Amino acid sequence: MSHHVSIKDLPEGGEKFDPAKASGVITPMLGFGLLGLFGSLYYFAAKPAEFAYSWLFAFFFCFTFVVGGCFWILLHHASNSSWNVVIRRLFEHLANMVPVIFIFSLPILLMPSVRNALYEWMVHHQAAAEHATNGDVREGLHHMSESNPHMHILWAKYGYMNKTFWYIRFILYFLVLGHIARTLRGKSLKQEQDGDIKHTIKSRFFACRWLLFFALTATFAAVDWLMGLDYTWFSTMWGVYIFAGCAWSSMALMLLLVSYLRSLGYLRKVVTEEHYHLMGKLLFAFTVFWAYIAFSQYFLIWYANITEETRFYLLRNTEGWRWVSIALVIGHFVVPFVFLLQQQLKKKPAFICFWGVWVLSMHVLDIYWNVIPERGPSLGIGVLAPGAWVGDVVALVTIFCLSGWYFLRSLNKYSLYPWRDPRLIESVNVVN
Amino acid sequence: MSTTLKRVHGYLAEFESVHDLYHAAEHVRDAGYSRWDCHSPFPIHGLDVAMGVKRSKLPWIVFFGGAAGTTTAFLLQWITQNIIYPTVVQAKPTVGVWSLPAWFPVMFELTVLFSAFTTLFGLLALIGLPRLNHPIFASKRFAKFSDDTFFVCIEARDPKFSQEGTKSFLEKIGGKNVELVEDDI
Amino acid sequence: MEATATAPASSSAPATPRILEREPLVLNHRSYSWITNRICGIVENKQPGLWWALFIPSVILAGVMVFCFTYLIAAGVGVWGQKQPVAWAWDITNFVFWIGIGHAGTLISAILFLTRQKWRTSVNRAAEAMTIFAVMCAGVYPMFHVGRVWMVWFLAPIPNANAIWQNFKSPLLWDVFAVSTYFSVSVVFWYIGLVPDLATLRDRCKPGLKKLLYGMFALGWRGANRHWSHYETAYMLLAALSTPLVLSVHSVVSFDFATSVVPGWHTTIFPPYFVAGAIFGGFAMVLTLMIPCRKIYGLQDLITPKHIDNMAKIILLTGTIVGYAYCMELFMAYYSASPYEGAAFKLRTLDGPSVWYYYAMFFCNVISPQLFWFRWARHNMWTVMAVSMCVNAGMWYERYVIIVTTLEVHMTPGAWRTFHATWVDNWTFIGTFGFFMMNFLLFLRFLPVIAIGEVKGVLPESNPHHDPHGEKGVQEEDLMGYPDRHVPKAANA
Structure with missing residues (x-):
């Protein structure tokens, strides 16, 4: 039983991060990021279609952390909980990476060569516009469906799947997430200024109201960017599936981040082994939740065996992708499940950090498995598109390292934990 | 007395x-x-x-109880579906392990069932109850x-x-x- | 550090509070023995007249249920209203309805335990009892729906003279395993939780038959910490087992529908959607039972407005999740551009024969809980009861919409037929309510309705490190100046 910590034991003004201390990580991140950026520019110029998939994969991977960050702060406030006050500021920063991630999404938003390589329906829409008498896409699709029945699908869902609405939604997702992240961090920072407890309560009201919009944002972003890769495929579970991965991976990232900051000498007074245990438990919970959702989705499609739906899994359960699927079942669920099951081990930072790294690598694999199998068939370059994996790595390094560099550098602006939060003491002394 | x-x-x-x-x-x-x-x-x-x-030490006992449940369920389904009474239904593989996803629900349920009863009886064994009286x-x-x-x-x-x-x-x-x-x- | 160094000693609060305190879970500073007396008093004293006024009709209705099933055995399943194409009707609707109600009990006892929601202690016992009785009500429907109920043992994988084995690829068989496991584990969980409280009842009884029976079931419990240590581990393990179990049970129930190729049934979101719906409906039932209970037995200090408030919020949350699922279904029916999916949902929502059920469902489950956005609605017992009733009904409508209205307008329009319930359908369903209420009232009569030991454990003085002279904070109610905030009475004996 550790000593009870009171307000007097904690420094006034919290702890400020000094980026110079972390230069061992920040500088290489910038270096790798810039190298990657040159590589990416080359690939965008040389192989835009192939690289579009790499970029989407890398962008979406990093996007999931923003979604996860938003989720954890929303959940923290909405559930009126206290244990995670000490790590909330870091989640707030993670969520506030929205503008950075938005910059990395720009190639998808703005470059027609990228968009058209990813989303076949956009190509069809272009053809339809040329086909129609007065450029009316809908009418063109209707005509085209006489020779190609697939176009009927595009005609039927034109109200949702059209470019204008797609642009609007694209922007809207970032606005919603950005608004959530900015407001909650804003209230938290304001409390640091004036010490008013009411900010905590108002944050809760805000979080409750915005949870639904958050859920819709995460769902439709997943629908537009990933499900849209194959316009014929659909699954009602999709949003929940992607969300499960977001929450899981961002918790793993947080474990690593907290451990890194502790190794530099920060957060030592406020983050205890109990917090590791709690974070480990949530990591475990979402391991199981992801498995539950992933299994249910696979299982129902496998069992019913309806042609409209099976394409997604046919693609991923054949050729080389079959082994990736099996690796996901084992690596994404079975192995972390068995190891994270043990209570005492979750209190050991070194142990839990190992699983943090494991979880992140499995999350990479998960997103990879979701995005990349579409590339070969869509571009007609064979199932595995030999050699294209280099581009995938380049894109991942670019986006992850550059946003990581920005993230760590910007940590120094505010205290690492909300030092005037009225539940800070409850959080520091948490026992579970 | x-x-x-x-x-x-x-x-x-x-x-x-x-x-x-x-x-x-x-x-x-x-x-x-x-x-x-x-x-x-x-x-x-x-x-x-x-x-x-x-x-x-109860968690360890329960872990093995649960593992026994999973094994029981798997063997129960393997033996009945593959060896004793194979049926061609639901357009799923009749023989072999590739109907495994369809076996998961029962495997899961029996794991929980066995674990729960192991918890109950393991608890009673560890605390030495029930007993009729105590000084x-x-x-x-x-x-x-x-x-x-x-x-x-x-x-x-x-x-x-x-x-x-x-x-x-x-x-x-x-x-x-x-x-x-x-x-x- | 300078600022705090000049502040007065920690025993007196600083000018502006720096700590946001949690609401007390037991009001008016009640003592341990007050809690024991109040809860055991329910069992030991004579029951109020209202108990009898409810119990007698419940027993009669339970008898009606027995009669209906007897008649069904004598005459055949045809006495229920289902005919092709509606082969599953009220029986499966009621099965899913009842089993769903049970889920709130497990949520409170297991999931809220794992998430360290201490307020659960005041309601978990009754909710778990409710779970068990609801699962009993659920179980009878598929049992009789098999037609020849005396053959129901064929569901169990035991060798039989025909050398037939079950089809383990069938969702209906998974149901058998899921529901029976759920029932068994819920009983174990409930019983383990009861043991210390049975010891309390035992220790208060005069020698006699009652003491003998309570003593037998208390297993010789003596509150030893070396026992508590194993006991708490066991309780945690059961909570950790029940949490995925409760998810799996309603997921398996949803598989009954979702593994099929029936438009309107086959959709991948069914498992979590059913689970959320079950918890949603179950909480409504918990509130329906506990609000009168706390009033009749004077348990307002133990089941406080804060408890009701929390449960109302869970109803709001799960109701919104259910609403999300409804909307996702509609959206995907549109997005899939599948003519069958589209037609199924069009018939369900626009021009089918049972459209009003859909809107009744939507209103009860999605619209009515939105009232809980307002604090006054969560704190007024009448509005809470009204919304809970709406949700109870709405969750029944939901199952009816999914099961019956989908089958009414199945693939071949020539075979369409609207379902009409018969009197046996009606009275069997009403009868299960009688059976449920009868069991619940007997539970109130003979067992402690609130987990005595657990409630004592959440009092502040039960924490050995509780510091009564620590820095005082402020409670949200006082900070925000809510008009109906609780003002504690002076401590009384």
């Missing part, structure tokens, strides 16, 4: 609050007693540490353990137990109404 022969079970001391009990437990632990226990109407957080009680119930005051009173009982079987020393020790650490519990043989 009224016999003059009695067996000493141990000393029972009352404490008024959780706080007192907790500190008393720390003292008894530090004094090196081994056969003693605290009695309280509800579980007290951290008292295991104060008493020096080790973590329960400590000979104390009339002890009935209040399930209401609002906290007790420490140091048993006579403890090698450090002594009729005088233990009593004064319990009084010193704040025990009230220290009572020698004896039951009929």
Whole structure:
């Protein structure tokens, strides 16, 4: 039983991060990021279609952390909980990476060569516009469906799947997430200024109201960017599936981040082994939740065996992708499940950090498995598109390292934990 | 039944609050007693540490109970679906392991079922209940353990137990109404 | 550090509070023995007249249920209203309805335990009892729906004279395993939780038959910490087992529908959607039972407005999740551009024969809980009861919409037929309510309705490190100046 910590034991003004201390990580991140950026520019110029998939994969991977960050702060406030006050500021920063991630999404938003390589329906829409008498896409699709029945699908869902609405939604997702992240961090920072407890309560009201919009944002972003890769495929579970991965991976990232900051000498007074245990438990919970959702989705499609739906899994359960699927079942669920099951081990930072790294690598694999199998068939370059994996790595390094560099550098602006939060003491002394 | 022969079970001391009990437990632990226990109407957080009680081994027992459940379910389905009574239904592979996803629900349920019953019986085995009687119930005051009173009982079987020393020790650490519990043989 | 160094000693609060305190879970500073007396008093004293006024009709209705099933055995399943194409009707609707109600009990006892929601202690016992009785009500429907109920043992994988084995690829068989496991584990969980409280009842009884029975079931419990240590581990393990179990049970129930190729049934979101719906409906039932209970038995200090408030919020949350699922279904029916999916949902929502059920469902489950956005609605017992009733009904409508209205307008329009319930359908369903209420009232009569030991454990003084002189904070109610905030009475004996 550790000593009870009171307000007097904690420094006034919290702890400020000094980026110079972390230069061992920040500088290489910038270096790798810039190298990657040159590589990416080359690939965008040389192989835009192939690289579009790499970029989407890398962008979406990093996007999931923003979604996860938003989720954890929303959940923290909405559930009126206290244990995670000490790590909330870091989640707030993670969520506030929205503008950075938005910059990395720009190639998808703005470059027609990228968009058209990813989303076949956009190509069809272009053809339809040329086909129609007065450029009316809908009418063109209707005509085209006489020779190609697939176009009927595009005609039927034109109200949702059209470019204008797609642009609007694209922007809207970032606005919603950005608004959530900015407001909650804003209230938290304001409390640091004036010490008013009411900010905590108002944050809760805000979080409750915005949870639904958050859920819709995460769902439709997943629908537009990933499900849209194959316009014929659909699954009602999709949003929940992607969300499960977001929450899981961002918790793993947080474990690593907290451990890194502790190794530099920060957060030592406020983050205890109990917090590791709690974070480990949530990591475990979402391991199981992801498995539950992933299994249910696979299982129902496998069992019913309806042609409209099976394409997604046919693609991923054949050729080389079959082994990736099996690796996901084992690596994404079975192995972390068995190891994270043990209570005492979750209190050991070194142990839990190992699983943090494991979880992140499995999350990479998960997103990879979701995005990349579409590339070969869509571009007609064979199932595995030999050699294209280099581009995938380049894109991942670019986006992850550059946003990581920005993230760590910007940590120094505010205290690492909300030092005037009225539940800070409850959080520091948490026992579970 | 009224016999003059009695067996000493141990000393029972009352404490008024959780706080007192907790500190008393720390003292008894530090004094090196081994056969003693605290009695309280509800579980007290951290008292295991104060008493020096080790973590329960129950999770390990349950883990193997659960594994037995998974295995049972798998074998049950494997044997009936593949060997004894293969049926061509649901357009799924009849023989072999590739109907495995369809077996998961039963595998899961039996894992939980076996684990739950292992938990129940493992718990009873570990705590040695049910039993018909216990010498400590000979104390009339002890009935209040399930209401609002906290007790420490140091048993006579403890090698450090002594009729005088233990009593004064319990009084010193704040025990009230220290009572020698004896039951009929 | 300078600022705090000049502040007065920690025993007196600083000018502006720096700590946001949690609401007390037991009001008016009640003592341990007050809690024991109040809860055991329910069992020990004579029951109020209202208890009898409810119990007698419940027994009669339970008898009606028995009669209906007897008649069904004598005459055949045809006495229920289902005919092709509606082969599953009220029986499966009611099965899913009842089993769903049970889920709130497990949520409170297991999931809220794992998430360390201490307020659960005041309601978990009754909710778990409710779970068990609801699962019993659920179980009878598929049992009789098999037609020849005396052959129901064929569901169990035991060798039989025909050398037939079950089809383990069938969702209906998974149901058998899921529901029976759920029932068994819920009983174990409930019983383990009861043991210390049975000991309390035992210790308060005069010698006699009652003491003998309570004593037998209390297993000789003596509150020893070496026992508590294993006991708490066991409780945690059961909670950790029940949490995925409760998810799996309603997921398996949803598989009954979702593994099929029926438009409107086959959709991948069914498992979590059913689970959320079950918890949603179950909480409504918990509130329906506990609000009168706390009033009749004077348990307002133990089941406080804060408890009701929390449960109302869970209803709001799960109701919104259910609403999300409804909307996702509609959206995907549109997005899939599948003519069958589209037609199924069009018939369900626009021009089918049972459209009003859909809107009744939507109103009860999605619209009515939105009232809980307002604090006054969560704190007024009448509005809470009204919304809970709406949700109870709405969750029944939901199952009816999914099961019956989908089958009414299945693939071949020539075979369409609207379902009409018969009197046996009606009275069997009403009868299960009687059976449920009868069991619940007997539970109130003979067992402690609130987990005595657990409630004592969440009092502040039950924490050995509780510091009564620590820095005082402020409670949200006072800080925000809510008009109906609780003002504690002076401590009384």
